Amino acid sequence: MSQAERGRTVARIVQREAATEGAGVSINRVMPIAALDTVDPFLLLDEIRSDDPGAYLAGFPPHPHRGIETITYMLAGRMHHRDSTGGNGVIGAGDVQWMTAARGIIHSEMPEQSDGLMWGFQLWLNMPAAEKMATRSSYLELATDAIPTVEGYRHRVRVISGAYGGKSGPAPERTVSPTYLDVAIDAGGSFAIDLPDGHSAFAYVFDGEARIAGTAIPNGGTAILSGDGPVSIASNAGGRLLLIAGRPLREPVFRAGPFAMASARDLEQAFEDLRSGRFLEPA
Template structure:
């Protein structure tokens, strides 16, 4: 059993919104009521089988000073950027993009019907890395290991280590853990977590007991201090469990730019306007 198990300190409901060219999504982190959970700046779930909700996609737009993490559950999304990178995200794939000093990219659906479902998470960069060179880690579905963690429980390990298995995402300063948990009815699971990391679980199918709290589909559970978390499900449930080292640095945000001061934000705006990304 996990020593010093974490308790749920807050339950967060997402807010329907739209982004890009009108893509409908559920924003869970990054709202007025829940602005961030250091180092996590934003979490969106996009889920629709209505093409009109996603077909316009996310045309070219800039980023500076943080990382975007896209995890696809269903559908196909094509990305391209001004550095010449191209790629296709399919069900089960992951893209961890470190924007660093600046990149301009697009994310466009490569389908005209059917279910489009996944997450985008924004993770802050420390001050000393905000102006680093951009990079991508594109992870194919078959490169994400799956662990049979307990009776009726499997875990996809995207980043960090679980059950002695290391995820494919590497070299991230905040030392993240990103797991996709699948629990059958009656399954229970203990997940160790680094004690100093901020952590949350977001239930995206069914409902589950996290610590001693019942968490329903579409709710995010903020986890308090401790060495791990205990999770159980009476009926089939799925969730992402994410943790990372907080930065404890000032945050200045303006749209797709996240820096430490307003002066740095103004410089980012000028650099983008003048074509220096």
């Protein structure tokens, strides 16, 4: 097949849903929802976006995670993170927080503001079964200045993870080689990237509109991509989206609440460890 014949297309489009998370925070849930469970190796994507303090002030008090990595990306507002490894920091507009829950972590994410716009995303990245309990939990902050922006024809791309336009994102290397791009396209602009063959990929349009491989994606829509090779994105009126891809693990996933394990027994063990006080130092 020639390069001209290759290219990713839109397999289907799913609309986000309103949900509540944490201690009563209003969010937009991209996945998991009834129409979209996961996009292996990604297990969850939430968006928080509100200028109503009542919708976000309750925050996300201390809670556990095991078996995943959480990636928080802020566009506006400030969120204070604390965790059981000693991780402690405030992330603001443009910053990223990369937390490796692995064998077990307890953390909180609380608003560091009492008014104004709070806008950001949290993505859950699954970990390979062999790494879930063999990896130490950790916390990493990626400041906005460390995240490169690539300017193109009527588009701008922030490279959080993966590579584009000769720039590589500052995120840590991972087995699934994730790509995480924030793509802003001006009216009449276009953008294209050749994603690695075999990688799962999706795009979430969170502002304006976009056309992916000629298919219109509305605001709040998630396009699940199929095929291999390059993906082409354009916008008539202007839009902004997250483009996310990674090598699928193709492993069983047993999820409940904040845990994602590779077997029912491992999932049961996570809750047992939490109840018995052995969660942070599993046997």
